[in-house]
Amino acid sequence: MPLLEVENLKTSFHTREGVVRAVNDVSFSVDKGETLGIVGESGSGKSVTCYSLMGLIPQPPGRIEGGRALFDGTDLLHCTPRQLRSIRGRRIAMIFQDPMTSLNPYLRVEDQLIEPLLIHDRIDRNLAKEMAVQALKDVGIQDAGNRVRGYPHEFSGGMRQRVMIAMAMITKPDLLIADEPTTALDVTVQAQILELIKREQQENGTAVILISHDLGVVAGFCDRVLVMYAGKVAEMAATKPLFAHPQHPYNRALQRSRPTGDMKGNELYTIPGLPPDLSKEIVGCPFAPRCEFVADACRKDQVRLETVGDDHYSSCLRVHRREIDL
Amino acid sequence: MVRYAVHRLLVAIPTLVVIVTIAFFLIRIAPGGPFDLERPLHPKVMEHLERIYQLDRPLHEQYLSYLRNLLAGDLGPSFYFRDFTVSELILSGLPISVQVGASALLLALGLGGLLGVAAALRQNTRSDYAVMTVATLGVTVPNFVVAPVLTLIIGLQLQLLPVGGWGKPGNYVLPIIALCLPQIAAIARLTRASMIEVLSSNFVRTARAKGLRESVTITRHAIRAAILPVVSYMGPAVANIITGSVVVEQIFSIPGIGRYFVQGSLNRDYTLVMGVTVFYGALIILCNLIADLLYGVLDPKVRYD
Ligand SMILES: Nc1ncnc2c1ncn2[C@@H]1O[C@H](COP(=O)(O)OP(=O)(O)O)[C@@H](O)[C@H]1O
Numbered sequence: 001m002p003l004l005e006v007e008n009l010k011t012s013f014h015t016r017e018g019v020v021r022a023v024n025d026v027s028f029s030v031d032k033g034e035t036l037g038i039v040g041e042s043g044s045g046k047s048v049t050c051y052s053l054m055g056l057i058p059q060p061p062g063r064i065e066g067g068r069a070l071f072d073g074t075d076l077l078h079c080t081p082r083q084l085r086s087i088r089g090r091r092i093a094m095i096f097q098d099p100m101t102s103l104n105p106y107l108r109v110e111d112q113l114i115e116p117l118l119i120h121d122r123i124d125r126n127l128a129k130e131m132a133v134q135a136l137k138d139v140g141i142q143d144a145g146n147r148v149r150g151y152p153h154e155f156s157g158g159m160r161q162r163v164m165i166a167m168a169m170i171t172k173p174d175l176l177i178a179d180e181p182t183t184a185l186d187v188t189v190q191a192q193i194l195e196l197i198k199r200e201q202q203e204n205g206t207a208v209i210l211i212s213h214d215l216g217v218v219a220g221f222c223d224r225v226l227v228m229y230a231g232k233v234a235e236m237a238a239t240k241p242l243f244a245h246p247q248h249p250y251n252r253a254l255q256r257s258r259p260t261g262d263m264k265g266n267e268l269y270t271i272p273g274l275p276p277d278l279s280k281e282i283v284g285c286p287f288a289p290r291c292e293f294v295a296d297a298c299r300k301d302q303v304r305l306e307t308v309g310d311d312h313y314s315s316c317l318r319v320h321r322r323e324i325d326l
Numbered sequence: 327m328v329r330y331a332v333h334r335l336l337v338a339i340p341t342l343v344v345i346v347t348i349a350f351f352l353i354r355i356a357p358g359g360p361f362d363l364e365r366p367l368h369p370k371v372m373e374h375l376e377r378i379y380q381l382d383r384p385l386h387e388q389y390l391s392y393l394r395n396l397l398a399g400d401l402g403p404s405f406y407f408r409d410f411t412v413s414e415l416i417l418s419g420l421p422i423s424v425q426v427g428a429s430a431l432l433l434a435l436g437l438g439g440l441l442g443v444a445a446a447l448r449q450n451t452r453s454d455y456a457v458m459t460v461a462t463l464g465v466t467v468p469n470f471v472v473a474p475v476l477t478l479i480i481g482l483q484l485q486l487l488p489v490g491g492w493g494k495p496g497n498y499v500l501p502i503i504a505l506c507l508p509q510i511a512a513i514a515r516l517t518r519a520s521m522i523e524v525l526s527s528n529f530v531r532t533a534r535a536k537g538l539r540e541s542v543t544i545t546r547h548a549i550r551a552a553i554l555p556v557v558s559y560m561g562p563a564v565a566n567i568i569t570g571s572v573v574v575e576q577i578f579s580i581p582g583i584g585r586y587f588v589q590g591s592l593n594r595d596y597t598l599v600m601g602v603t604v605f606y607g608a609l610i611i612l613c614n615l616i617a618d619l620l621y622g623v624l625d626p627k628v629r630y631d
């Protein structure tokens with residue numbers, strides 16, 4: 001049984017401009033210790049998917065319209081606040097895109113680090129403080145004994161993300177959700193942070209959902225990858241086949257628009273057009289207006305995620321019909 | 327922090343000099359003088375009085391001598407209450423004004439903060455709209471309207487509380503309400519806005535993601551950040567309460583500093599008006615400094631050096 005099983009998740013935002021269907025019928029699962037990557041352009045619903053699981057969608061304007069998210073037998077979308085509290089922060093932890101603002105600027109790092117221990121494990125305060133120092137050491141912060149008494153603004157962006165990781169991992173969660181953890185950081189720091197996540201994951205046997213808009217990051221890091229487009233799953237597969245044998249034109253286009261080493265002088269491919277406005281009803285495949293393989297049926301027929309290979313799923317109609325070979 | 331405080335106090339001196347200068351010449355421009363009575367004094371008596379109080383000397387000499395005395399801490403004798411010095415008058419009114427003003431300030435902070443937080447937590451519900459409508463009214467309606475209306479309704483119509491006189495606890499209620507209502511309103515609006523912003527901030531999201539109860543998230547993480555703008559508002563709030571007290575003390579006949587200020591102005595009691603002005607100026611500067619220091623205590627990013 002998978003650790004987390006999300007089925008038909010639908011989350012929308014009821015705004016003045018209309019109903020924004022940010023996540024529209026998304027299903028996936030994560031096994032124990034596994035690493036799942038979620039990729040897609042900005043605005044494709046990656047964050048909203050994960051916030052929905054964590055109960056972090058502001059309601060209103062947000063609303064979980066449907067679906068299930070079974071985590072070790074508990075439906076995260078329909079359990080009591082008490083049940084959810086006992087899971088989030090303890091068994092599922094999360095780190096965010098912007099480390100500069102994700103820590104409380106008015107509390108000592110120490111007080112923030114020990115909070116999960118105090119509320120979930122009811123650990124003695126002094127012991128918790130020792131664990132906090134150790135946690136900082138583990139994420140590679142020098143002079144942790146003193147630094148732990150500092151405030152977030154005394155740390156650089158990369159260091160703050162390390163603190164966030166330490167805080168997330170301090171309860172040894174079963175699942176870590178990392179929402180673009182390196183996007184806001186310098187390129188040199190990015191690799192270090194990813195390496196750190198990998199190490200923490202291996203030490204604790206934690207499953208990781210890594211959200212990124214950077215295919216390169218996901219390629220080197222994840223066991224399986226889910227490609228999102230306009231609030232829907234476009235394609236999902238193990239990392240290797242996903243890159244070697246794309247089964248959705250969007251995935252293929254994403255890969256073509258990725259800078260690689262041997263590109264000198266060649267202009268980078270960009271996908272024409274823009275993602276659709278999610279507050280409008282989308283008929284047919286949401287990618288159809290930008291797709292080079294588009295056929296009449298794509299603009300009319302409802303898309304569905306179907307098996308196109310061994311544990312390989314695609315929502316492309318023409319791939320289903322074997323009309324195109326990518 | 328001590329060095330910072332001393333520095334700020336030193337910087338305040340020129341500010342005070344400017345206040346003194348403007349006040350000194352403004353009140354001299356006002357028509358009439360301290361010894362103009364309904365039945366004019368005999369010219370000889372007038373001359374004598376003016377000599378005693380040095381009003382016969384050129385204006386700039388008077389100004390310089392006032393500054394000199396001020397530096398020595400001497401606010402001079404009152405022209406109207408002839409047996410008292412200005413310092414004595416201010417000190418006699420001070421306890422009463424402080425009692426009323428401080429109560430109003432504390433009440434405004436407590437109640438305004440509470441209402442603001444409550445409105446933010448119930449954002450866009452009826453109770454939010456109700457609080458904010460009343461608060462908007464409260465901000466726009468000035469003390470000199472609130473005070474008579476309170477007197478009229480609670481004092482005269484309902485006969486619940488005394489409308490004048492001084493000494494009994496009941497006497498405090500209406501003036502304090504009249505003074506703090508606009509401040510409650512202002513602080514409630516301020517707190518609501520900043521609380522709403524903080525509640526959608528990333529670090530509050532982190533706190534929720536940790537599995538904290540919403541109540542703990544709010545008390546431990548959100549409120550502390552949300553009150554910072556309110557702390558900054560303390561200086562202006564004190565200034566507003568002082569301004570309000572001038573009106574309110576007059577309306578409720580409270581023997582405080584504000585009343586001396588009004589009487590001093592009407593009587594052209596130059597030294598009394600000057601003294602109270604200097605005192606108010608110094609008080610506002612001091613309160614601003616305290617607010618800034620408090621801000622520094624609450625916000626670790628602020629460093630004084
Ligand atoms: N609080 C909100 N109110 C309205 N719309 C929102 C809100 N949060 C997210 N959305 C919308 O949901 C869609 C998906 O957003 P998100 O999941 O953040 O994208 P990303 O894939 O970049 O993480 C976007 O179109 C965004 O505008």
Ligand SMILES: [Mg+2]
Nearest residue numbers: 046047048180
């Ligand atoms: Mg995002």
